[in-house]
Amino acid sequence: xxxxxxxxxxFIVRAWTEPETxxxxxxxxxxxxxxxxxxxxxxxxxxxxxxxxxxxxxWRWCAEMDYVYCxxxxxxxxxxxxxxxxxxxxxxxxxxxxxxxxxxxxxFVGVAENEAQARELYREPAEYFYDRCLRVSARYAxxxxxxxxxxxxxxxESQIATAAAGGPDSVDNTSARPGIQKVNLIDKxxxxxxxxxxxxxxxxxxxxxxxxxxREIAHELRFGQLxxxxxxxxxxxxxANYNTRLYAEKVMPQxxxxxxxxxxxxxxxxMSLPDRAATKFPKPALAAE
Amino acid sequence: xDAPAVSHVEVxxxxxxxxxxxxxxxxxxxxxFGGLPKWIPFLDALATENEVVVPSIPGxxxxxxxxxxxxxxxxxxxxxxxxxxxxxxxxxxxIGSGPGGSLAADMxxxxxxxxDRLALIAPWGLSDGxxxxxxxxARRPHEVGPLLCNVPEHWDELKxxxxxxxxxxxxxxxxRALEASARIFWPLGNTGLAKRLGHIACPTLLIRGxxxxxxxxxxxxxxxxxxxxxxxxxAIANAGHLAELDQPQAVADAIRAFI
Numbered sequence: 001x002x003x004x005x006x007x008x009x010x011f012i013v014r015a016w017t018e019p020e021t022x023x024x025x026x027x028x029x030x031x032x033x034x035x036x037x038x039x040x041x042x043x044x045x046x047x048x049x050x051x052x053x054x055x056x057x058x059w060r061w062c063a064e065m066d067y068v069y070c071x072x073x074x075x076x077x078x079x080x081x082x083x084x085x086x087x088x089x090x091x092x093x094x095x096x097x098x099x100x101x102x103x104x105x106x107x108f109v110g111v112a113e114n115e116a117q118a119r120e121l122y123r124e125p126a127e128y129f130y131d132r133c134l135r136v137s138a139r140y141a142x143x144x145x146x147x148x149x150x151x152x153x154x155x156x157e158s159q160i161a162t163a164a165a166g167g168p169d170s171v172d173n174t175s176a177r178p179g180i181q182k183v184n185l186i187d188k189x190x191x192x193x194x195x196x197x198x199x200x201x202x203x204x205x206x207x208x209x210x211x212x213x214x215r216e217i218a219h220e221l222r223f224g225q226l227x228x229x230x231x232x233x234x235x236x237x238x239x240a241n242y243n244t245r246l247y248a249e250k251v252m253p254q255x256x257x258x259x260x261x262x263x264x265x266x267x268x269x270x271m272s273l274p275d276r277a278a279t280k281f282p283k284p285a286l287a288a289e
Numbered sequence: 290x291d292a293p294a295v296s297h298v299e300v301x302x303x304x305x306x307x308x309x310x311x312x313x314x315x316x317x318x319x320x321x322f323g324g325l326p327k328w329i330p331f332l333d334a335l336a337t338e339n340e341v342v343v344p345s346i347p348g349x350x351x352x353x354x355x356x357x358x359x360x361x362x363x364x365x366x367x368x369x370x371x372x373x374x375x376x377x378x379x380x381x382x383x384i385g386s387g388p389g390g391s392l393a394a395d396m397x398x399x400x401x402x403x404x405d406r407l408a409l410i411a412p413w414g415l416s417d418g419x420x421x422x423x424x425x426x427a428r429r430p431h432e433v434g435p436l437l438c439n440v441p442e443h444w445d446e447l448k449x450x451x452x453x454x455x456x457x458x459x460x461x462x463x464x465r466a467l468e469a470s471a472r473i474f475w476p477l478g479n480t481g482l483a484k485r486l487g488h489i490a491c492p493t494l495l496i497r498g499x500x501x502x503x504x505x506x507x508x509x510x511x512x513x514x515x516x517x518x519x520x521x522x523x524a525i526a527n528a529g530h531l532a533e534l535d536q537p538q539a540v541a542d543a544i545r546a547f548i
Contacts, residue, residue: 137429138429139429139432144467144468145467145471
């Protein structure tokens, strides 16, 4: 499956960068006339961020290609530790710099005036998400061929090491499809809000509390690109707006200095204002208003 | 059980294990779902009167190379190559189970002159829109044995890592077998075989365990109706989809009588 992915990637990047119409004769994709419209503005092309779930090949590929590796997990920073550690170990092995903007991380956040209010506001949306939305039968979780053999080996070896250590985290793997077992060491079964917060799936609290926790995990996991989930579960528009506005006004400024010593090479660069086409249309109102 | 003799042939640059045991008329066997991580009693039962040759399908236990085939044509040619190098295309009867049975049928459909006769245990390859075959891939581990066998322990025993086996590689080999079969047959087991059945000219024996929960009973009738050669159906009592695991002697007897 990775061969398909790699070819699709090459196809897309070529489409973004090739100025003339071209033919693409790949193993999996064949097209005679490729000529995308509209064309991207950024040169050589928009920055590329790659979502990963822990496959070792993805880290290596992101390092080689200088793409951002984004660990998109619904299980927060505790579950991410092993994967992000593996990612940065691989970066060191490959002799890449430790620019934290090479890594992205997804985090659910619920901000309020104080922790008690945050618990009250975000309890139901969080439980709705983890108890109702995130229900995938284990039958469909590990399709044959989805996880490469190299990644299976890493997972199985890690499990054996854990089992040999005999700790409370040892996992009994009787599956013919070991998959990525490392992250299964964290409890992924929390459906009640207290456990959801305790396990770090969702970060909630006052602006100061949230800022402090985000600062801590940004350093612990070493990520520079933070992907926020400020709307989740059955959270309505009003609460999502409130959460987003409070985050933007009271939390984000507190984090402005994080990683300021590094440059973010992977942020989109919109067209400068003078270069944009003039229009007579009124400036659109904010959708949130 | 004495161990079979082991050799290897090369298909598309990758090694494929070939087992052989017994003497007498040569017959070939292509494995069922999950492949053959171990030699099984059914093959010993066949080997009492025949030279049984068991080449491993690429990606199934004993062989790699499944990732280089992009189309069904690629697979058909690979299996033909595998059988040719295993000495199974000179008028030998060909036996196959599930996916192996489907590929054996393809051999007879594409090259009718090369296959003496087919004995197929619940072959895959057909698909009835209203009643597709069961999905053997989307299962939790403890559900697989009961799906495939009347006696789930028969599956568990076959898949259990033997003493001293590489405990890292064994589960990966079993996972690889799932991937290889999915590459050919996912999602519905429909390889278009229905359109080719008419090209099969040789006699065919279709065997199905009465308790088969993967291939519905009416698939055997649809298969028979489609073939060009004389085809008979035999049901095996107290057997599931992997009838050769559940009732090795009964299945071997039925095949021997047919050969």
